[in-house]
Amino acid sequence: MTCLELRSVSLDIGNKTICEDLSLTIKNNERWALLGKNGAGKTTLLHSLIGLHQPTAGEILVNEKPLHQLSRQQLARAIGILFQEGMQTMPSTVFESVLLGRHPHTHSLLLDDSRDLAIAREAMRSLELESFSDRQVDSLSGGEKQRLALAMLITQTPDIYLLDEPSNHLDLAFQIKLLSTLKQQITAQSACLLMATHDINLAARFCDNFILLTGTGDAVIGTRDEVLTEEFLSAAYDCEMQVLAADGMRFYFPALPADQTALS
Secondary structure (H helix, E strand, O other): EEEEEEEEEEEEEOOEEEEEEEEEEEEEOOEEEEOOOOOOHHHHHHHHHHOOOOOOEEEEEOOOOEEHOOOOOHHHHEEEEOOOOOOOOOEHHHHHHHHHHHHHOOOOOOOOOHHHHHHHHHHHHHHHHHHOOOEEEEHOOHHHHHHHHHHHHHHHOOOOEEEEEOOOOOOOOHHHHHHHHHHHHHHHHOEOOOOOEOOOOHHHHHEEEEEEEEEOEEEEEEEHHHHHHHHHHHHHHHHOEEEEEOOEEEEEOOOOEEEEEEEO
């Protein structure tokens, strides 16, 4: 089944064209990365997928239905998003906040369903937040709040996961933990994921399909081998990019200027 489809979508913000005549299809169990330099429009494109920014042309379909025809509850059940700016501090405990992720699915505002409670607790366990259950949200560090926001998203169990810089504030160990947890969640739900990130190597490790915004309204779309080439990356990021293959993996990094040498 197709989770998310863009049909000839054009998107502008101010006088800048983010994309023009963009078409793509994201299906169940697929993990996509959205790449591009600062200002290329990654966040704006993600926001258009939940109706926060209207395309100038084209159509967006969610679960094969036009986005504009979905009610707010239908949209909340279908799409979950982790915003780049993270979550706002709320006067609540960590567990209460995570449980809010079940709000699109609840049938009663007065009684918590046992299944909802179990889903919230499992999401906390998967991100090692059990010991934070009774902590106030405003007492958490930036990294802990990011894990909380991710736990809320997982608790929501949407069909489509949208992530805007999900590794913000997370140390290396929890970046890998995040990838593993999300991969398991996508598989268990037969969901799909679109992740906007500056970290090309993190995206290459986790995603199989890529959208590379060039900053000129064009986009390169395809698999890892098709998109993550020195030619396309160098053009999109306005600097010479190099690809290094080692131990069956590829690493992407900007080349040193010719007049500089690596530090010894």
